[in-house]
Amino acid sequence: MSSGTAVRPADKQHEARPAAAPRPCRLLAAAGLAGVLLTAALTVATGAGAHGALVGTPWGGGTTWALTAAATAGVLVLLWPALGAWRAAAASAGAWSAGRAADARREAAKSRESAWTSLGWCLAAGTVLGLVWFLLANDRAVQRTFLDGHVMSLSFADITNALGTNLFIAVVAQVLVMVWGLALALARLAPGRAGRPLRLLAVAYIDLFRAVPAIIIIYLVGFGLPLAEVPVLSDLSPTWFAIIALTLTYGAYVAEVYRAGIDGVHAGQTAAARSLGLSHGATLRYVVVPQAGRRVVPPLLNDFISLQKDTALVNVIGTIDAFNQSKIFAANHFNLSSVTVVAVLFIVMTIPQARLVDHLVARDARARAKGA
Amino acid sequence: MPFLEIDAVRKNYGPHEVLKGIDLSVERHQVVTLIGASGSGKSTLLRCVNALEDIDGGEIRLDGDPVSGPGTDVNRLRRDVGMVFQSFNLFPHMSVLKNVCLAPVKIGGVPKAAAEEKAMALLSRVGLADKAGAHPDRLSGGQQQRVAIVRALAMEPQALLLDEITSALDPELVAEVLNIVRELADDGMTMLLATHEMGFAREVSSKVCFLHQGVLLEEGPPEQIFGDPKEERTRAFLRRIIEAGRL
Numbered sequence A: 001m002s003s004g005t006a007v008r009p010a011d012k013q014h015e016a017r018p019a020a021a022p023r024p025c026r027l028l029a030a031a032g033l034a035g036v037l038l039t040a041a042l043t044v045a046t047g048a049g050a051h052g053a054l055v056g057t058p059w060g061g062g063t064t065w066a067l068t069a070a071a072t073a074g075v076l077v078l079l080w081p082a083l084g085a086w087r088a089a090a091a092s093a094g095a096w097s098a099g100r101a102a103d104a105r106r107e108a109a110k111s112r113e114s115a116w117t118s119l120g121w122c123l124a125a126g127t128v129l130g131l132v133w134f135l136l137a138n139d140r141a142v143q144r145t146f147l148d149g150h151v152m153s154l155s156f157a158d159i160t161n162a163l164g165t166n167l168f169i170a171v172v173a174q175v176l177v178m179v180w181g182l183a184l185a186l187a188r189l190a191p192g193r194a195g196r197p198l199r200l201l202a203v204a205y206i207d208l209f210r211a212v213p214a215i216i217i218i219y220l221v222g223f224g225l226p227l228a229e230v231p232v233l234s235d236l237s238p239t240w241f242a243i244i245a246l247t248l249t250y251g252a253y254v255a256e257v258y259r260a261g262i263d264g265v266h267a268g269q270t271a272a273a274r275s276l277g278l279s280h281g282a283t284l285r286y287v288v289v290p291q292a293g294r295r296v297v298p299p300l301l302n303d304f305i306s307l308q309k310d311t312a313l314v315n316v317i318g319t320i321d322a323f324n325q326s327k328i329f330a331a332n333h334f335n336l337s338s339v340t341v342v343a344v345l346f347i348v349m350t351i352p353q354a355r356l357v358d359h360l361v362a363r364d365a366r367a368r369a370k371g372a
Numbered sequence B: 001m002p003f004l005e006i007d008a009v010r011k012n013y014g015p016h017e018v019l020k021g022i023d024l025s026v027e028r029h030q031v032v033t034l035i036g037a038s039g040s041g042k043s044t045l046l047r048c049v050n051a052l053e054d055i056d057g058g059e060i061r062l063d064g065d066p067v068s069g070p071g072t073d074v075n076r077l078r079r080d081v082g083m084v085f086q087s088f089n090l091f092p093h094m095s096v097l098k099n100v101c102l103a104p105v106k107i108g109g110v111p112k113a114a115a116e117e118k119a120m121a122l123l124s125r126v127g128l129a130d131k132a133g134a135h136p137d138r139l140s141g142g143q144q145q146r147v148a149i150v151r152a153l154a155m156e157p158q159a160l161l162l163d164e165i166t167s168a169l170d171p172e173l174v175a176e177v178l179n180i181v182r183e184l185a186d187d188g189m190t191m192l193l194a195t196h197e198m199g200f201a202r203e204v205s206s207k208v209c210f211l212h213q214g215v216l217l218e219e220g221p222p223e224q225i226f227g228d229p230k231e232e233r234t235r236a237f238l239r240r241i242i243e244a245g246r247l
């Protein structure tokens, strides 16, 4: 009906609603372009700096230049969205003056989106460049201290072996924690007047062990039990002291995870089970706990991830775990690169699990949205 | 002797008195219906009979044997008196067949094979034999409620408590559930039920009781309660129901 500029005869009462103008985008597109060019220049400068710092090392010379060229090329790829933003901004202005308001707004939106994309990647690239500068600063002092290739390769095998101790502690403690946590949670849910002492005991335990830092529990168990000369217990190895200590601490956390899961099961489920004649215990066992199980998995895995990391705390009682092993290397070489190796190993171990938790949480959210 | 006797039963939630001394008896093979406005205490009364709530006064007797207060074997009582809820409350992590067999096998000591055979027979009776392997979330509301009834029947209770079992259903699914209750009534099942389906109450009840703010104001045969209520408040309640087009 409307042919672009054609406007209905002006009606005094009902003036036509003026078309909404597109959001401004020219300046942003210019900023995007400038950002990309600036980042490319910084990349070249960083490459030159690295070249200067690395002469005489296997990384110097051609390798540095090749890396610099690749990085700069990568940054220049960002010209693609930046130029796109510029073109769209021009198209938007053209469409607006031609009276095609909707087209103008669409192009302006496209322009802003592209400009922000290129600026966002420039920020990421800038962060990486900053990191490189930090490593190179002071004649590579930072890099030499934390990322000395020689020390890293020297210590890698021993540290990886020692990591087996961490894994052993983590896996055994996780199994024990699952059982102990459930026992605590059920004690906390003990019914009736007769269950009160059990509930109080469970609450006291959970409060206590969540309040005291894990490292102190490990210290107390690891040095205290041998001193106390308790039969059997005192003769265990430091590894088992660590397992006991972490089980005591994490049992308290996991008890709360279970309890939240059990509380989350709808009260109608309990009423239905009880009305069929199931006892309190049978209701928990067949109806409530199985339903709590699923929703408990993600927070449980989260606690397991932090338990794994806390296995490094056992170095206070002298267990030769990965961290302690790396500290031996660090002391011998007066260099922290072996500790970096432990850090990297923990990262490699943890990240897949963190992603798994994310995946499970998302799956649960989807299931709930479906109205399960 | 009446099968179920509710004798001066009182129930408080904190300072709020929800049941103010209810007297009510249900003979064997009777269908007794509780009607009354929302919040009048129908659900609370049914839950008290099933010992899902403790009572604060009075007594409940089954075959003359007190089943309220300390010393009651509530699990035993619940085996004799089944209950079906407004919101079905099927166990979502179990198949229909497992839902039905759980109590007979784990509590009733029935061998698994026998329990499943019985369950299948009951499911066929309500037209759901083909859903035995399905999980509850695959079923319509009406189907779920029919399974819930079967689940209660599987323990071979002597009486059933039904708490507004059609209130959560789409209108076109109400009939399939009410038909089953009708059949149970014809077979002589003793039932105490709360409902807002007045037409159904009128048709199926041996006795209708009008509850008002925790007091049993009036009881009588359905023809009398619906046709010629004595109490002004019963009349006002029924008038509102008729205005809402539900009678």
Ligand SMILES: Nc1ncnc2c1ncn2[C@@H]1O[C@H](COP(=O)(O)OP(=O)(O)OP(=O)(O)O)[C@@H](O)[C@H]1O
Pocket: B013, B018, B036, B037, B038, B039, B040, B041, B042, B043, B044, B045, B164
């Ligand atoms: N767990 C509870 N805690 C406190 N108050 C409650 C509880 N359950 C019910 N009540 C109160 O008791 C009164 C009676 O509730 P009840 O559920 O028995 O009514 P009803 O007749 O079944 O109503 P409806 O027709 O809506 O189901 C209401 O005032 C309600 O708010």
Ligand SMILES: [Mg+2]
Pocket: B042, B043, B044, B163, B164
């Ligand atoms: Mg109710």
